[in-house]
Amino acid sequence: MQSSLEADATKDSNQEYVAEFIGVSKRFGDILAANQLNLGIQRGEFLSFLGPSGCGKTTALRMLAGFEPPSEGVVRINHTDMSAVPSYQRPVNMVFQQYALFPHMTVGQNVGYGLRQLRPRLPKSEIMARVKKVLATVRLGDFADRRTWELSGGQQQRVALARAIVNEPKLLLLDEPMAALDAKLRAEMQRELLDLQRSLGITFVLVTHDQEEALSMSDRICIMGGGRIAQVGTPQELYDRPVNRYVADFVGKANILSGEVVSRQDGQAKLVLGCGTEVIVPESSPDDRRRVDVVVRPEALSLSSTPQNGNAALRARVTHCTFLGDHTEYLLQAEGIGPLQINLPRQAERASGGYGVGDEVHILWAAGTGLILAAED
Template identity: 40%
Template sequence: MKIRLDNVVKTFDTFRAVRGVSLDIGSGELVALLGPSGSGKTTILRMVAGLEYAEAGHIYFGDLDATDIPVRDRGVGFVFQHYALFPHMTVGENIAFGMKVSKTKRSQAEIDRRVGELLGLVRLDGLGNRFPGQISGGQRQRVALARALAVDPKVLLLDEPFGALDANVRRDLRRWLRSIHEELGITTLFVTHDKEEAMDLADRLVILNEGKVVQEGTTEEICRSPNSAFVMNFLGDANRLAVTVTGGAADLDGTRIAAPGVPDGEAELFLSPNDLDWQPGGAGVPATILRVMDRMQARRVVAVSAGGRTLEFDVPPETSVRAGERGHVAIRNARVFAAG
């Protein structure tokens, strides 16, 4: 099922949460909505679900204008961050609930058979008679997904589904969710604050700020070609430095860095830690190492340039570096944007 948002607007009191958003989501596509708090992610998801109504614009499911269709009739499955399971119902009864209240009547035998299929799909065979309080958080989230899938939704909506879980469980569940999506092929819209989660899961990313789409594309397109200082800063883990551009290049402590298309004047320079190399005797920005922090797959180095700029970068774990060592930071790639 294709989804199309056409210039959708939503205001709460005097705050405009969504400001003319247009999106096309292909049939069977998994799209992640990313952005800071207040950027409109969850509001868009709730409008697609029918839990909020757009005050302007239209929402289409395929060729059908679904803008004013009630939530019960939209054919969507919704998974929330905090499970929203009924604690007094067993796992099986939670999964069956949507089928029992649906307009499409099913026999008890059909419902039981579908519950069994979904328990197998979400790898919870044998747990149908347990209550939500008797299973782990990760298992409860699988039950929530099974319940959403039980009504055979045309569209699956996920609102921070793993936000309440610890990092290791989230990592396992997102891999599992991706395999489920590939198996079922349901058009899925996914809201998360976790950039790594979105990049692992989604076919395409949509980055929002202040209720507007600021960039959309594949993970590769957005990571390799961020279109603004906001996107670069939002993606995080980049050195952000104020510089001056003259004649198509930025100056960093005497090192000239190409800034094509950026007008002369104040600008922001972004340097990814992966695009910087430490060279004890090579060319680059003169610097002194302040601190070395070991990670599982790398060593994070904090250095200060001769001009007093702090730079963070990664080196292979076997690299011998220590605080106080002097050398040069070589820049392999950089992005420069005009200031504010």
């Protein structure tokens, strides 16, 4: 039987996958670490596997690298089944969280290590030229003779990247490579890594549990949960149109409320929240359920001291407020609903005069705000 992924590839001959998971599962004894993964990784894209610990993202990466064989299904790279291909013969390289640099070698020797293992052997002049070129690419051109233990954390990461890309792999696999860096350096390295990927055109596959890292760097993100793929899409798609409660709750900040649908029309539904307030909300996949969950992002709501025409209003009390520079984060207790979060931009807060802990306010909900979530399996 042809899988849905194979069928899609057949229908779209213009779509080029550099790697594919087709019905892939992985078991470790009684533990099902990956469950029926179907995914095509597009040539030249930056794809991230994102999810909490134990969700299966690292297992997926290790199956691409050849460190773990799938228990079921097929992993393909460049349209070739990798089942019988050992890791060292695959057109991939991997950057590990701890970098795994050789302390007894210089930077240049570390970077050229993979080239020296190729058979037939490359001339020393070619190895030196390629090492010099890749060190210049990662802005370490003057560091070839340094020892790795003389470098900062960010410089060591660049050496690991240089060693990984010098062989010009089809896939560069990144296993949380920035987890050991401090916040400022991590942000700098994220930008450098993205610039490097764009300049090289190599397909990058990143594993991370840091959603901000995935959102800021990825062309597409694969959300994992319980060994399954929950949703694949661009950062904007995952944020604006999550398919279910799990994705909505994991990507960004989210208020998730329950309500009862009283009418449906033209892709929108009127529903009554627990407090009795009626709101108009778009549906991601209309069905006939009466009880539904709706997600609304903290920045999509606003606050007022009084109700305003054209907006549904929920009465609430401010329990916490945190100034974060460009916006203020308000935590509120809404009558009949429970805790909610609202982020007010600096300009909007200045116009209103701001609110303090204990203030009674109205949460304003404009028609068309939020999204009804599809039922979870």
